[in-house]
Amino acid sequence: MAKAAGVVLAGGRSSRMGTPKAALEWHGSTLLRRVTGVVARGVDGPVVVVAARDQELPDVDAHVEVVRDVLDGRGPLQGLGAGLAALADRADVAFVCSTDLPFLHVAFVRAVVRPLLDDAARTDVVLPVVHGYRQPLVAAYRTTLLVAVERLLAADRLRPAHLLDECHVLKLDQSALLADRALAAADPGLDSVVNVNDPDGYAAARARPAPDVTVECFGVLAGAAGRGTRRVAAATLGEAARARGLALGPHVIAAVNGDQIARDPDLPLVTGDAVAFLSADAGG
């Protein structure tokens, strides 16, 4: 069983935005693709998207699962229940977030999940509190809370606060969050919790520069794209490749921070990432 999984709630009405937030363009990709990708990089288990029953979703990574709310219009607690149900027996804890978080950082996901993993059983929820606001939709939940969630849903007590009221919650304020050195370096302003709710907010967010990442090309790619490490602004792997004159494909692959090998141009990058572009023709 995985230790930590992810749940991305995509079923909201997006009424103020006027268009589904999940499908909003983000550096050639979509917000949903970005958020699911960032969450996937922060956990070791599956990532589940919870959507409304008839909601059309943009493409997500093939490894991301999609489940549907049984009932529409019952808010995030319904989505949380659907997500936790999908993860039953597959993960101890789940990082749960909405789909409208363009600046969510992998380090934030890890910083929020870690206290729950480190704590044997006493804590049920790790709840960030940023700028005085509780952030239940950028938080970590123990998957065993499914029972409590279903009980609340059955009683039509649909506010997440009801759940928080009846379980052990570890609150992490700014200083507690930024005590995590990786997070402090990557997201000192805690922009991870900034969501976009209307067209102006989206436009402002989209106008921000792409994350600052470092890129290095190896082997024959270094001959074409130049040797050494360079800093580029790139929100996706594809943007980083283009910045070095490369195109991902059968012969060009990449590793982000020395981790999994990737060739998906929509793979989200976050500030501080180190991208290695490699020839796919390994071996000797």
Next chain:
Amino acid sequence: MTRVPAVPGGYFGRALAVDVTDGSADVLPLGTQVLRDHIGGVGLGAWLLHELAPAGADPLAAESPLAFVFSPLVGTPLTTSAKFAVVAKSPLTGFLTDALASSHFAIAGKLTGHDAIVVRGRAPEPSVLLVDGDGVRLVGGGAVWGLPAADTEDALRDRLGRGWRVAAVGPAAERLVRYATISHDGRHAGRGGLGAVLAAKNVKAVAVRAASRVGVADPAGVVGAARALRARSFGPATAKYRELGTLANLLAFNAISTLPTRNFSAASFAGAPRLAAEELAQLRTVARHSCASCTIGCEHIYATGTGRRVRVEYENVFALGPLCGVDDPDMVLEASRRCDELGIDTISTGGTIAWAMECAERGLVEAPWLRFGDGAAVLRAVDEIGSRTGLGDVLAEGSRRAAASVGRGSEAFAVHVKGMEMPGYEPRTLPAMALGLAVNARGADHNRSGAYEADLSGDLDRTSGGAAHVAAAVETEDRAAVMDSLILCKFLRRAFDHPFAEWAELLRLVTGWDVDEEELRATARRIVLAKRSFNLREGWTAADDWLPQRFLDTPVTLPSGRTASLTAERLRAMIDDYYRIRGLDQEGRPTTAVAGKGTAR
């Protein structure tokens, strides 16, 4: 020499079996079904070993055969087809070993009129075996005994004539170093100690001279296929080999925690940039060569610190550099050159020295001069291995035997599979490769199981293995079995979009057989199981399909902060799944007879 009409295109339908005890020779008919079932190269070699090797014989005993095996594609214009396999029971592992080498020896050897040349017996004195259209002769080898293989080749061709092509062993083989190579034109049939097997027969070299021609079923079709394959060989799938050679792996592997370092105690090496092809190619390249019939040209020749020339490959540099903690390119290149000169496998040399370095640092061997990071110590160790002097006498036995000799817990960090030292692929960050290394018949080998390709494809989880990795390991092992039997260079492998179907078509054009993808896949499985079956006969047990404990105890932490782990439980599950897919029983044994008996089915 006239071909028998019934023999399919690309073949002579016979092997030559020479007993060097008295210089006598027999012709062994190879029936069409045997050829079709095993193709050539390592497949036919495995079959020959089943037929000709006495069960349980010491690999260095006179009665143990060593076979040079050609293939139906040798002599055609198909790029990279000028290759030959050398097959014998390994003095390093005690199991089957099959190593490939390239170039004119393959063409001349086949055109002696034989699909294989098998050497048995023991010559009464150091000798050279000559095979050509005039038959078999054994001539004195005293004048070349003690010479490096390359010098032996030159001396013999000067003496015999330029039409002769020579495969020879170096001084280390004469001293029965268990990982000594057989070399031709600077390329080595490198792994498993085949040089020691040949030298144990008092044979310094085998010289061959073409004496015949071999036809193909569809000459125009073969020419057309060769033209198309040649064009693809210039494409992006081979760019790495052309432009930088396999050393291009080193810095990339370092970036993804796949570069074995300090006897596999780490997966990245701070000194890697000093040894990188991206750095050295500009400073050191003095030439680039191709094997005969090859359009890729992967051989990158560098200058050592003293201006001598050395052929550079990733495995040489990994094993004599990072694996021993050495980042001085002058030292690493010189160590590689000396290995070539002595005729020893660089991977086993570096792996055994790295084990000895760890022993020395733990106080288990009395060698205070032998420390990780000391390039001069590596050079001294290489020389002592080649001469079997000092500590080299025990290191010449390979890490498994050396650890058994030293004891005191040193077996725990002798990093080998079946006695063969590990190549430069960190198994904890390459789960499919980990399985391939564990179950392969030859031992820890990256050429018979190229599963790293699947791990690095982007399609598989690199931190934890499962069913998809098992399927990938089986597929790449099958592909290798066919490529190594046809024989085509693996550097060409990504130039094929539908490999089994395309290889079947090449085989059809050459032989005239109506072979298709399905048959070739069955042939691959047969060859893989034939090797396993041979090993089973020689005492293999399921315990031999395993990885060193070092990999199972300690995960690798990636730069991302995540860990890649390979637990014993997970490895066991992958091996069990591999056995199931291969149709083996729970102990990894073939459930049906897989190796043919009789020579003319």
